[in-house]
Structure formats: structure tokens, C-alpha cells
Amino acid sequence: MLALALCGALSPVAPGAAVADGSDATPLTRPDVTPGRVVTSGALTPPTDLVDAVALASTDAPGHDSALALRADGTVVGWGDDGHGQTSVPDGLTGVVAVDTAGGSSLAVRSDGGVVAWGDPGSGVTAVPDDLGPVTAVAVGGRLTDDTACSVAYAVRADTTVVRWGGAASATCPGLGDEYDVPEGLAGIRAVSAGDTVVLALRDDGTVVRWGPGLAAADGVDPATWQDMTSVSAKGEHAVGVDASGRLVGWGVWGEAGAPTLEGVRAASAGRQVAALRDDGSVACLPGCATPPGAPRFQAVSGGSDQVLAVLAPRSDLPPAPSAGPGPVQLLPGYVGPDYAMNPPAGLRDAVELDATSFAAGGNTAMAVRSDGTVVGWGSRYPVRLQPPAGLSDVVDVGVGAGFALALRADGSLVPWGSGSVTTLPPDLGPVVAVDAGGTQKAVRDPDGGPPTVTTCGVALALRADGTVRTWGSTGATCRALTEAMAAPADLTDVVSVSIGDEYAVVARADGSVVGWGPSWRSYSTGLALERWESVTSVSTDRARIIGVRADGTVRLWGVTGEVPVGPLDAPVVAASAAQTSGFLLGPYGRLVLSGGPTGEQQGRYTAVAGGDNYTLAIAVGGSAAAPAVPPLGATTVTTRRIGMAAGVATAFRYPANRADPVWRARVFVDRSTTARGLRVGIYADDDGRPGALLSTASTDSVVPGAWNTVLLDRGVTVQAAGSYWLVALAPYAGADDGSTAAPRLVLRGADGAPPGTPSLVSADRTLTGLPGAAPTDPDDPGADPATTWREGRTPDSGPASFFALT
Known part of the structure; x- marks a missing residue:
């Protein structure tokens, strides 16, 4: 295995992991690979x-497969069979640049050339x-079955010799x-x-x-006869290599298929299923096996017994997030909400910034900065004292906390309002570049047994122009201890982002590190590995x-129960907002994803987001998050007419393009009677009245019946105004029905105005697991013949569906 790049500082490894020190070595590096999802x-x-x-x-x-992934931060994650501890990565393992696993054992190389091993101790x-010294590469071989766990290790030393x-x-x-x-x-x-x-072993020559x-x-x-090789891989009873011309060669037990060969390859990984990474970023699985989903933008691969793993590069063809506002504020579903009292005021269509708070701070309350620099507030328990001061203007940001609010003006000054001493600004605050407001309510027990007295304790946080942070808060007897404990660390400098x-409170510094403090920080952050x-x-x-x-x-998303999974995300996140029950992630072109809640991706395009208990507010792009009246392609109207299709049967609908425009998403209205969970969507060119070349695909395995479902296309398509295209929907076939339950079924809704002569078509194959014409294994294969792939449906007048593509 070749050495990879340094991705993180070294740290002690947990007891139980074997370590060989390489502290005298020149730091190892990896190729410049953009981090991606697997x-x-x-x-x-x-x-x-x-x-x-x-x-x-x-x-x-087979039956015991496992995998390791090296993350961009130099840590390692394992999954799959862990019967011998081979995927139980040692705690504290960082600074890793290469990994390998086989036979129930695993190895990692750190950037200093040291080696860490874990897994089955039986094979040694x-x-x-102890005398291994710094190494540049490692490999683990062996066999793992129900009865056998054998492994052997090799390392390439810095002097180019090999140790077993x-x-x-x-x-x-x-x-x-x-x-x-x-x-x-x-x-x-x-x-x-x-x-x-x-x-x-691959020689330098x-x-x-x-x-x-x-x-x-x-x-x-x-x-032994291979020449001019750039990489080699052995796994199980198989070996492959790639030479300098990009030709893949193989040797091993392949059966009737014979040893694989392929041109245009830049890297390959052996196994019963060989994974070949092509020059164009696509993946070939040999001989004749399935490939991972995704457009041709893969960066790393690993073969195996019955699967291929690949690192999928982030999307690079998506437009950036839209610039901030002005736009309308919309109430979106929350985790179990929404709290409909949080509906924004009528006429609020020019917001540029948002902030919101939750019940712990005295009630759900939100505020928005309008494009004219004024502020408007609302909420389920919106008190009169939180109404913005008369004449407040030139505001660029706002924070709402426990019983008070803060406005940041364009000149760097702050305007507080509300109740309590938190509204008294500290002296010599100086110019401010960002603010946030927080706090809580504290109940004081009545010594005579009466009801407790509830006191609102506000705390404010300001990022000053010099990169330092200032906090202040309520100073009454009940709140004083909280305000004092919220004082920022004295040595905290170079801060670029703040939140309370x-x-x-938690802040990010210019060096990318994160610092947190406060009375509840320890309880909320227990187990939080900030080095990641x-x-x-x-x-x-x-x-x-x-x-x-x-x-x-x-x-990174952290909750009270630990690290919260985020993803899979097809493209980088550009902004985020946290709330008690969800994390809101704003991606390219304004896509909004709720992570940690069941609502998934929202249907519109947005420029800002904020939320609290059971509600989410977002500023939409251009006036509305609803379906555009005239999309570039397809139909947005929804009728009561149902279009049903069994799982395994693809249905195609033909639409003339309404205008020339690039599209990156597809939306389809799914009827509430749908029982299928999976949905595959494709855009096809028109080939003499039938679907021709497959231009782009999208998928989801979380269909929401009775709603518009939005999916991200694997690549953008620019539709031409004079052209016609086909939108295709498929619920993947899941095997023959055993009679115990009804077979999965996908039901769409029809749209108004079916053009004459445009019937829907259905696939001739009724057991499809993927869209017809998707990614032929042979690059010279022209694909399926449209004349034999598609036939008219049982109801020729069933098109079009409520189905469209949009930017």
C-alpha cells in the first residue's frame, strides 16, 4: 500500500493497540484527494x-467482510465484521496516512512512519x-472464515527493504x-x-x-513478468496491477470469466470483484459486477468478495448558494412541529437575516432584519418588551435571547432592548462584527412551599473587530453566577465565529480550532473530540x-447523546444553524437539509435559516419556495388522477422544454397510496418519440407519500428550449412477491393539460433495479435499443405526471 497524506496531529493511542515508533522519520504525505463520502x-x-x-x-x-476508511483529519473508521476486533479502531489514533486490513487484523501507518496494529492477537x-523503525507502507494478508483467522503483515521501511x-x-x-x-x-x-x-512487492523500476x-x-x-507498473494489489486469491499506460492486468482464480484486462485505468484494487478507477472518474467492477452509485467522480476504490467500495468526490458542477435575500420568511416543518404560532408576519417578504430562540429562553421568539435595515419580531409568547425600538435602522444582524434582543448596526455599534440588566452594554465594547444572544430561565424555590419564582437570565456574546470576545448578562442575585461563569476565557483571541x-458558548478561531465554555459546557460536550x-x-x-x-x-454535528450522523451530502455545506431538535444545513444553490430530524431535504431554495423548539424558519429565494409556475422542464400542477406502477417497472413521460436552462434537481408528486420506499429518477433525451440517451439520474430510498419529493441529479443538464425530453420514474424491483404482503407500488399524480400524442411509456423489463440505459459496463456498448426497451402503457392517456426538473 502506498503512503498517503498527513491529515492530523499525532496523539497517544489507547492501551491494547500495538505501536512501533517512527519519530525520526520524514513526515509522510498522501496524494491531494478531496474528501468525499463512501x-x-x-x-x-x-x-x-x-x-x-x-x-x-x-x-x-465472504460472510466476514469488513472495511476501514481513512478520514481527512487523519482518523480511521471501521465497519463490517468485527469478530476479531479488526474494525474496533483504537481510541486516540490520529495522524494516520495509510491503512490495511485482512485475516482479522488491521494496520495503520502514521505520518511519522510509526505503525499501529489491532485485531486478532493469535497470528501475531x-x-x-520493536525494531521496525519508520516505514513508508504496510500490507496485511491472510484468510478469515467461520473457522480460520490467519494474518501476516509486511512493511516497507524507509530504506526500501521489506519486513514480515x-x-x-x-x-x-x-x-x-x-x-x-x-x-x-x-x-x-x-x-x-x-x-x-x-x-x-512493487520495485522502484x-x-x-x-x-x-x-x-x-x-x-x-x-x-513476476509485469513491467512498468505504477500500482499493484493482492487480495484473497487475486492480484491486479496498473501499468504506466493505464492498462489493468490480472492474475488469479477467475473461473470462466478469465483474468480481467481494461484500458484507461489509474488505480485498481483486487478481490473477487475487482474495482478499477478509470481516468474519467468512473468505476468499473470486473468481471461484470455491479458498480457503486454516483456520477463519474470517484477518487479511490477498494474491491472485495461481493461489493466494491468507492470514495465519491463532492459535486463540482453545482452553482453556489444564492446571495443573502431579500426574500420571504417561511415556516418549515420541525422535528415534531411546526409551532404554527411562529408563522411570520404577513408581508414579510424582504428579510436578509434571521435569528430565533426556544422555550428555555422564555418562549419561541424570532426576529428578522429587513432589506431596509429595520427589524421585525414575532413569536408564540412574543412580549411587548421585545418589540424593536422605534427608529431602529441600519441593522445588519440581530440576536434574540432570554427576554432581550441585540441589533448590530452597520457602524459596528449595538442596540439592546428588552428587560433586565443584560440590556446595559459593557463600557469600552468597541466596534463589533458579530453578535448572539442566549440565556435561560431559573426557578427559585419558595421557602414557604409556594410556587417557585421564575427569573429570566439573559446572556450576550459579541465578537469584536480585533478578534476578541466579550460577554455580559443579567446581574441580579439569581442570575449573577451564570453571567460570571459565561465570561470568555482571558486568552481567547483570533475568533472568527461565535454562537451561544x-x-x-462556542466559538471558532482563525486556525480552525473550536473553543467552548460555560456552566453547562462540560455536560453538553462530554465525549466531544474537538481535535476532530x-x-x-x-x-x-x-x-x-x-x-x-x-x-x-x-x-460536524454534536448532540447531547453524542456525534450525530450527517450525510450523505452530495456537495459542500456553506452555512448551518443549530436548534434543540435539528441541525439545518444550507448547501449549494440554496438546498436546505434538516439533519437529526425526520423531515429530510426541504423543497425550496433558501439563503438563511434559524430555528427553535419544533419549528424552522428560512428565508426563501426570490419570493417563494413553492413549485415554479413554469419550470424549465415538466409540469407542476397536481390533479386527482393517479398513475400507478409496480416496483420494477419504469414509466416515462415526455415533455417539451419550456425554456433553455440548466437543471440540477427533479421533483415528483407521490400519491399517499404509495407503498414503495425507493425512487429512481432519470432525464432522457428524446429519440424519435421514445426515451434515448440517459442524461442524468437521481435516487432516494426515503419516499414521502402524499407530498412533493425532491432529488438531486447526479449531474446538471442544460435543456434546450426547442427540445423534448423524457422524465422517468422507477421504484426498484425488490424480488418476487411471496404472497405475505402486497408488492411495493409507486403511485404518481397526473398533471393538467396532457398534450395530444404524448402517451406515457413503460419499460419492457418488469424487474428493473435501476434505470434502463444506466452506465453500461462496456464503454463501446451503445446502450439498449429504445425501440425494444420501451412500450406503450396500459393507459396511453396517463401522461403527463406531476413531475418536473428545476435549477
């Missing part, structure tokens, strides 16, 4: 929050030699003997890879050395959620 073609499903992987390693062990791989350890006999391993020993005098090695019965028991009946060309909860929150550019918090947006557009 996708799979099989059942080895990666964690949903794994959106920042840069490298992969997986096993070829976890007993890393492990393979000892144990209760689960008969022992891996001399045939696995490194050939005497072997040097000039830059990479090594190990399978079950074969080990490959591009030749390959092979050793191990070998294969009795191998197909393909012996690796009820009894704690490096490169954070902005933070947001509200009582029980903390969100950090990093420079690469990935997100």
Missing part, C-alpha cells in the same frame, strides 16, 4: 456520516516488531510458514500488497516481485446541538 455496490454499508474519506481498505472474506500481527511479521500458529490459524517470508536481499521496494496466497504459496491454477499473466446556547473539529470556519449552537462547518464544506 458508497458501496453491495451490503457492506458505510456509516452515514462518513463524508470525508480519502482512502479505503476492505477484505475479501498485533505484535509489531505475524502468521503464527494459533487455535484459529495453522500457521503461515516460510513461503510467506520476504525473499532474501529484496530492496528497492516502494509498495507492497498481500492476499491469501500471494504477496506482491516498475517491476514486480511475487512470493507466497502461489496458486495451483491461476488465470492471466504472472505478476442557554448556559454555554479542525479547519472549522463557522459554528452554531442552541442548547443541545453544536454544528461546525469546515473549510472543505464537511460538517
